[in-house]
Structures are given as C-alpha cells and as structure tokens.
Amino acid sequence: MIAILITIMVLELRQPTGSSWADLGHVIPRVLIYLLSFAFLGIYWNNHHHMLALTDRINGKVLWANLHLLFWLSLVPFLTLWVSEGGEGGSLPIHHEHFAEVPMAVYGIVLLAAAIAYFILKTAIVNEMGSESEIAQALGDDFKGKISPMLYAAGIILAFINRWVSLGLYVSVALIWVVPDQRLESRIASRTESS
Amino acid sequence: MIAILITIMVLELRQPTGSSWADLGHVIPRVLIYLLSFAFLGIYWNNHHHMLALTDRINGKVLWANLHLLFWLSLVPFLTLWVSEGGEGGSLPIHHEHFAEVPMAVYGIVLLAAAIAYFILKTAIVNEMGSESEIAQALGDDFKGKISPMLYAAGIILAFINRWVSLGLYVSVALIWVVPDQRLESRIASRTESS
Amino acid sequence: MIAILITIMVLELRQPTGSSWADLGHVIPRVLIYLLSFAFLGIYWNNHHHMLALTDRINGKVLWANLHLLFWLSLVPFLTLWVSEGGEGGSLPIHHEHFAEVPMAVYGIVLLAAAIAYFILKTAIVNEMGSESEIAQALGDDFKGKISPMLYAAGIILAFINRWVSLGLYVSVALIWVVPDQRLESRIASRTESS
Amino acid sequence: MIAILITIMVLELRQPTGSSWADLGHVIPRVLIYLLSFAFLGIYWNNHHHMLALTDRINGKVLWANLHLLFWLSLVPFLTLWVSEGGEGGSLPIHHEHFAEVPMAVYGIVLLAAAIAYFILKTAIVNEMGSESEIAQALGDDFKGKISPMLYAAGIILAFINRWVSLGLYVSVALIWVVPDQRLESRIASRTESS
Numbered sequence: 176m177i178a179i180l181i182t183i184m185v186l187e188l189r190q191p192t193g194s195s196w197a198d199l200g201h202v203i204p205r206v207l208i209y210l211l212s213f214a215f216l217g218i219y220w221n222n223h224h225h226m227l228a229l230t231d232r233i234n235g236k237v238l239w240a241n242l243h244l245l246f247w248l249s250l251v252p253f254l255t256l257w258v259s260e261g262g263e264g265g266s267l268p269i270h271h272e273h274f275a276e277v278p279m280a281v282y283g284i285v286l287l288a289a290a291i292a293y294f295i296l297k298t299a300i301v302n303e304m305g306s307e308s309e310i311a312q313a314l315g316d317d318f319k320g321k322i323s324p325m326l327y328a329a330g331i332i333l334a335f336i337n338r339w340v341s342l343g344l345y346v347s348v349a350l351i352w353v354v355p356d357q358r359l360e361s362r363i364a365s366r367t368e369s370s
Numbered sequence: 371m372i373a374i375l376i377t378i379m380v381l382e383l384r385q386p387t388g389s390s391w392a393d394l395g396h397v398i399p400r401v402l403i404y405l406l407s408f409a410f411l412g413i414y415w416n417n418h419h420h421m422l423a424l425t426d427r428i429n430g431k432v433l434w435a436n437l438h439l440l441f442w443l444s445l446v447p448f449l450t451l452w453v454s455e456g457g458e459g460g461s462l463p464i465h466h467e468h469f470a471e472v473p474m475a476v477y478g479i480v481l482l483a484a485a486i487a488y489f490i491l492k493t494a495i496v497n498e499m500g501s502e503s504e505i506a507q508a509l510g511d512d513f514k515g516k517i518s519p520m521l522y523a524a525g526i527i528l529a530f531i532n533r534w535v536s537l538g539l540y541v542s543v544a545l546i547w548v549v550p551d552q553r554l555e556s557r558i559a560s561r562t563e564s565s
Numbered sequence: 566m567i568a569i570l571i572t573i574m575v576l577e578l579r580q581p582t583g584s585s586w587a588d589l590g591h592v593i594p595r596v597l598i599y600l601l602s603f604a605f606l607g608i609y610w611n612n613h614h615h616m617l618a619l620t621d622r623i624n625g626k627v628l629w630a631n632l633h634l635l636f637w638l639s640l641v642p643f644l645t646l647w648v649s650e651g652g653e654g655g656s657l658p659i660h661h662e663h664f665a666e667v668p669m670a671v672y673g674i675v676l677l678a679a680a681i682a683y684f685i686l687k688t689a690i691v692n693e694m695g696s697e698s699e700i701a702q703a704l705g706d707d708f709k710g711k712i713s714p715m716l717y718a719a720g721i722i723l724a725f726i727n728r729w730v731s732l733g734l735y736v737s738v739a740l741i742w743v744v745p746d747q748r749l750e751s752r753i754a755s756r757t758e759s760s
Numbered sequence: 761m762i763a764i765l766i767t768i769m770v771l772e773l774r775q776p777t778g779s780s781w782a783d784l785g786h787v788i789p790r791v792l793i794y795l796l797s798f799a800f801l802g803i804y805w806n807n808h809h810h811m812l813a814l815t816d817r818i819n820g821k822v823l824w825a826n827l828h829l830l831f832w833l834s835l836v837p838f839l840t841l842w843v844s845e846g847g848e849g850g851s852l853p854i855h856h857e858h859f860a861e862v863p864m865a866v867y868g869i870v871l872l873a874a875a876i877a878y879f880i881l882k883t884a885i886v887n888e889m890g891s892e893s894e895i896a897q898a899l900g901d902d903f904k905g906k907i908s909p910m911l912y913a914a915g916i917i918l919a920f921i922n923r924w925v926s927l928g929l930y931v932s933v934a935l936i937w938v939v940p941d942q943r944l945e946s947r948i949a950s951r952t953e954s955s
Binding site: 566569570573576577625628629632635636639640642643646647650651665666667668671 | 769775783784805
C-alpha cells in the first residue's frame with residue numbers, strides 16, 4: 176500500500192503552464208518536494224518491508240498499528256502538493272508561495288506523527304513476537320528512530336523562523352534513513368542462509 | 371483492492387485555498403470525514419483479509435459476491451468528497467455546506483449496502499465451505515454484523531432530522547468494528563499453531 | 566492490474582453540483598455507466614484470473630498479449646467518463662449529452678478490441694501450453710467468446726441509429742458473462758481436489 | 761509498482777471537449793503518446809519482472825537502486841501529459857502545441873535517466889549475486905541496453921532540430937525492446953524445467 180501511495184503522488188504533480196525551459200524551471204520546487212516525499216515514503220516502504228519480513232504472527236493490535244501508520248503516510252501526497260503550491264487558488268494558473276511557513280510546519284507534524292506510528296507498530300510487533308525474538312534483538316538499539324522525531328520537532332518550530340533551515344532538517348532525516356536498517360537486513364540475510 | 375481504494379481516497383482530498391492556519395482550519399471537516407472513511411475501509415480490509423485467510427476454495431458465486439462488495443466500497447471515496455464538499459460548484463474555491471443532509475443519508479445507504487454485500491459474501495463462503503467448516507463456526511454468532519445495519523438505517527433516517535446524530539451513529543459503527551473480528555483471529559492463530 | 570483499473574475508475578466519477586436529491590439524480594447516468602464498466606472490468610478480472618490460474622508457463626508472446634489486453638482495458642475508465650459526460654466543456658458545471666452517439670460507438674470499439682485481445686491472449690496461452698493441455702480442453706468450445714464480438718459490432722453500428730439499443734446490447738454482453746467461465750472453474754476445482 | 765504507474769497514467773488522459781468524431785480526432789496525439797509511454801512502462805515491467813525472477817537475494821543497495829529506477833519511471837505519466845498538452849493553460853479547454861520541443865527533450869532525458877537507473881540496478885544485482893551466477897551470465901552481452909541510451913541522447917538533441925525525428929527515435933527504442941529479454945526468458949524456462 177505504501178507502494179501505491181508513492182505511485183499516486185505523481186498525480187498531484189501539476190503540469191508546467193507552458194512548454195519552455197522557463198516554464199519547466201517554475202515546477203522545479205514542486206519536483207524537489209516530490210523527490211523528498213518520494214524518499215520518505217521509499218524509506219518507510221523499505222524498512223516496513225524489512226520489519227514485516229521478520230514478523231511471523233500478526234494480531235489485531237499489529238493490524239491497527241499498521242493502519243494507523245498508513246493513515247499518516249496517506250496524508251503525505253496531499254501535503255506535498257500544499258507545500259509546493261501554497262494552496263489551491265481557483266482556476267487560473269497560480270504561482271503561490273512555495274514552501275510557505277504553515278504548510279512546512281504541518282508537513283513536519285505529519286512526518287512526526289508517522290514516526291510515532293512506526294514506533295507504536297514496532298512495539299506492537301515486539302510485544303507479539305516476544306522480547307527474546309529475533310526481531311526484538313534486531314531492533315534493539317534504535318538510534319535513528321530516536322534522533323528523527325527530535326529533528327522533525329526542530330523542523331516544525333523552525334518553520335516559523337527560517338523555513339529553509341526547516342527544509343534542511345527534513346532533508347537530513349531523509350538522508351539519515353536512506354541507508355536501510357542494517358540491523359534488520361543482516362538478520363534477514365543470516366536467517367535466509369541458515370534456512 | 372480495498373488497499374488501493376483506501377490509498378486513492380487521498381486524491382479526493384482538496385487542498386486548502388491558502389497557506390495560513392485559517393486555511394488549514396477550513397479543511398478540517400474534510401480531513402475528519404476522510405478519517406471516518408479511512409476507518410470504514412480499514413475495517414473492511416482487516417475483516418475481509420481475515421475471512422479470506424480461512425477460505426480455501428472459491429467458486430463463481432464467491433467471486434461475484436466479492437465484486438459486489440467492492441462495488442459499494444468503491445463508491446466510498448466519491449461519497450466522502452460529496453459529504454465534505456456538498457457538491458462541485460464550478461472553478462472558484464467553494465465553501466459549500468459540509469455534512470449536508472442528502473449526502474449524509476446517501477453515505478449511510480452505501481455503507482448499509484456494503485454491510486449487506488459483506489453478509490452475502492460471508493453466506494456464499496459458508497455455503498461453499500460447509501456449515502461444519504472452521505469458518506462457519508468462527509463466524510457463528512455475529513453480533514456486530516447484526517447491530518451495524520440497524521445503526522446505519524437509523525443514521526440514514528436521522529440525517530434529515532439532525533445530521534450530527536447521524537454522523538455520531540456512523541462513527542459509533544466504526545468504533546464498534548475497530549477491534550477486528552476476535553473470533554476469526556483466534557481461529558487463525560490456533561490453525562497456525564496446529565500446522 | 567485490472568483490479569487497479571477498476572479502483573481508479575471511481576476517481577473519474579464527478580461530484581454532483583449540489584447536495585439535494587435533484588443533484589444526485591443528475592449523476593445517475595454517470596453511476597449507471599460506471600456500474601456497466603465496473604461489470605465489464607470485473608468480468609475480465611475474474612476470467613483472466615481463472616485463465617492464468619491454469620497457466621503454468623509464460624513466454625514473451627503471452628506477456629505482450631497480456632499487456633495488449635491491458636492497454637484496451639486501460640482505456641475503459643477514460644471512455645466511461647466520455648460516455649457519461651459527452652466531453653470536457655471548461656470550468657463551469659456541465660450538463661452535456663449523456664450516452665452521445667460517437668462516445669457510445671467508441672466505447673463499443675474499445676470493448677471489441679479488448680475481446681479480440683483476450684482471444685489473442687487465450688490463443689498464445691494455448692499455443693504455449695499445447696493443445697493437449699488442460700487449459701486448451703477447458704477453453705474448447707467458447708460460445709460466449711464468439712457471440713460477444715458480434716453483439717459489440719452490432720452495438721457500434723446501432724449507436725448511430727438508436728443508442729439505447731446500443732446500450733442494451735452492451736448491457737446484454739455483460740449479463741452473459743456475469744456467470745464466470747464454468748469450464749475453467751470446474752477444471753480448477755477438480756485440479757485442486759486431485760492435488 | 762510499475763503496474764500501478766501504467767494504470768494511473770490513464771487518469772492523465774484528458775477528455776475530448778465534445779462528443780463528435782472531430783473532438784475525438786483532437787485527442788489522437790494524446791492517445792498516441794499515451795500508447796508510447798504505455799509501451800515503455802510495459803517494457804520495464806516485463807524486463808524488471810524477468811530480472812527479479814532470477815534474483816534470490818536482495819540487499820540495501822538493490823532496494824535503493826530499484827527505488828531510484830521507480831523514481832524516474834514515476835515521472836513518465838507527468839511528462840506524457842506535458843508532451844501531449846504543452847502545459848496547463850487555465851480552466852478553458854486548451855489546444856496547446858503537441859510534442860513541443862522542450863517537453864520532447866525532457867521526455868528523452870527522463871527515459872535516459874531511467875535507462876541509466878536500470879543499468880545501475882542490474883549492476884547492483886549482479887554484484888550481489890556474483891559474476892558466476894546465472895543472472896550475470898544471462899545478462900552478459902547487453903546490446904539493447906547499450907544502444908538505447910545513444911538513441912535517447914540523439915532524440916534529446918534532435919528535439920530542438922526536428923521533433924518528429926526525435927519522436928521517431930523514441931518509438932524505435934520502444935520497438936527494439938518490445939521483444940522481451942530472450943536471454944533472461946530462456947534462463948527462466950530452463951531453470952523451471954530443471955527444478
């Protein structure tokens with residue numbers, strides 16, 4: 176389902192208003208924020224995929240924790256458009272402010288909520304699988320999972336002071352995560368070999 | 371396919387008209403009804419998934435009963451927009467009435483039709499699998515499946531008297547179902563253990 | 566992929582222009598043609614699913630025959646909107662002619678092309694699997710597959726004389742197919758039992 | 761996910777402005793570029809599917825190389841619309857220039873980037889699987905993979921001289937690839953037989 180979200184996000188990408196290089200230039204901020212959202216959803220897709228690959232049993236709590244995460248992620252395409260356009264201003268081609276303060280802050284709030292939802296999902300899985308399970312040990316020390324919410328929180332506040340710093344913080348979270356979760360990956364590799 | 375429906379529904383979520391907190395405030399009713407529809411489709415996704423996990427054989431009747439259910443569910447994103455916007459009023463930003471009477475009633479009618487379609491699907495599966503089958507016993511006493519249509523019916527009628535009561539009834543159905551079907555879940559768990 | 570097509574088709578369904586019963590009445594033709602297209606795609610989904618369930622090997626020809634079928638089916642949502650709206654007339658709410666002649670004829674042409682593409686796919690699969698294979702025998706006498714193109718062809722021509730007769734012919738093809746392919750189904754059932 | 765991209769691309773296909781044959785004629789360039797993009801995504805879908813069928817292990821690099829490819833492919837529906845419409849000109853029905861120079865060049869750039877991303881993905885898979893692996897040998901001599909980027913590059917430059925030549929080059933790349941990768945296919949066939 177995260178794959179579908181990533182895919183439909185392109186439908187929110189508005190066309191240039193003409194067919195010159197200048198028209199293309201005007202959509203570059205949109206393409207950049209699209210790229211950032213693409214990276215965030217891609218990170219969740221990869222890590223989510225890795226985590227579920229180590230999860231043999233699911234219960235009702237895990238299902239709902241999963242749906243809760245998907246709810247926040249499903250708002251990302253919507254916010255991506257808002258950040259890039261600054262609002263829907265009627266029928267004429269619009270050149271609203273890109274990366275406006277409030278959309279930037281709300282973008283961070285939704286990313287923060289998704290990070291918390293991911294933490295809840297992880298906890299629900301570990302509870303179901305037991306603290307002695309492979310996945311509990313694999314997820315043991317979660318540095319990235321602890322630093323990310325702090326960076327999001329800083330990004331939300333700084334959106335009202337300097338939104339470029341805010342944008343930089345969101346980009347840096349994405350960069351931290353681009354390397355998928357080595358812990359999980361090595362576990363899956365070793366499990367595959369031993370089986 | 372229900373996962374796809376949940377995902378594309380976000381495409382129906384309209385942008386705020388500007389980039390202030392006030393503009394965001396105007397879209398809150400839209401986000402709330404989106405959340406409600408997200409919950410309904412999520413409930414069907416989970417229970418449908420559980421039910422099919424216990425279904426080893428399918429026949430033509432089951433396939434069509436399934437497609438019939440999906441037809442009604444596929445109207446949910448469409449109605450979600452109608453409930454939240456009250457109609458498409460041309461090209462200018464519109465502030466139609468949220469949660470208008472007729473859309474609220476039609477929303478309930480489609481939810482009721484989906485509930486009936488789910489009942490038909492369940493019956494078709496039990497007929498195929500036999501009344502002695504695990505799934506027939508697991509689904510034996512379906513309290514939630516009996517109370518929900520009554521609440522929908524009440525919601526449809528009350529939409530014309532007080533639509534907030536109607537909304538409250540729909541929300542309460544969602545809350546009843548948020549806990550996935552324990553009966554099915556425990557069967558799947560025990561089956562997994564015994565295998 | 567047919568499942569995705571069925572699902573996204575709802576995105577083409579336009580909102581009513583207001584929130585009264587009369588506004589809802591105006592969208593009824595749209596919902597009916599949506600239902601017809603939903604039925605056609607659902608029929609292809611079911612039969613396609615049954616056919617591929619009996620196909621153990623695929624080669625390049627089968628892959629491309631499959632993609633060729635999907636191309637024609639992918640035009641169905643686009644045509645459904647055109648049939649129901651009669652064209653995109655600018656930004657104001659439009660009440661174009663529903664079920665206009667040319668859209669009705671083109672709708673039939675695309676359905677005919679999809680039927681031919683399905684025949685090509687079937688032939689490619691039978692060639693790959695061999696004429697002695699289970700699937701070749703299961704598909705042996707294809708009455709529905711022979712009568713449908715004739716009904717489509719009649720519907721295309723009659724669109725210019727009486728489009729309601731044309732619509733009636735398309736609906737009758739859908740009705741013929743709503744019962745999924747018994748031949749394939751009984752084979753799958755017997756195979757499952759013997760395995 | 762490529763399947764989803766192919767499917768949602770039809771949502772970008774704009775309706776004719778009326779219901780006559782002439783109105784249909786105006787959308788023919790759109791349908792042709794849609795068909796070309798459909799063919800490109802279909803080619804990637806088939807070859808990608810074949811390649812992953814021979815890939816037993818994936819690591820983080822492969823996952824990100826895959827996501828990188830999907831990023832470029834996800835821009836195809838967006839560019840298809842731009843090429844066919846020449847830009848979004850407000851709310852009135854528009855008859856912008858089809859196949860304008862800059863969109864044609866950017867279309868080629870994205871196809872080139874996707875081809876490079878596919879090469880990176882292939883390299884990452886071969887590195888993971890080892891140069892002695894079946895897939896490395898199957899992919900050994902990649903004539904099509906070498907000629908395609910050159911044709912794209914020529915198409916990008918020629919877009920500014922004669923865009924029809926440019927279009928012809930893109931179409932010829934698609935034609936070269938329509939036959940799926942025989943090397944991979946024969947390997948999969950032989951593997952299936954030996955297993």
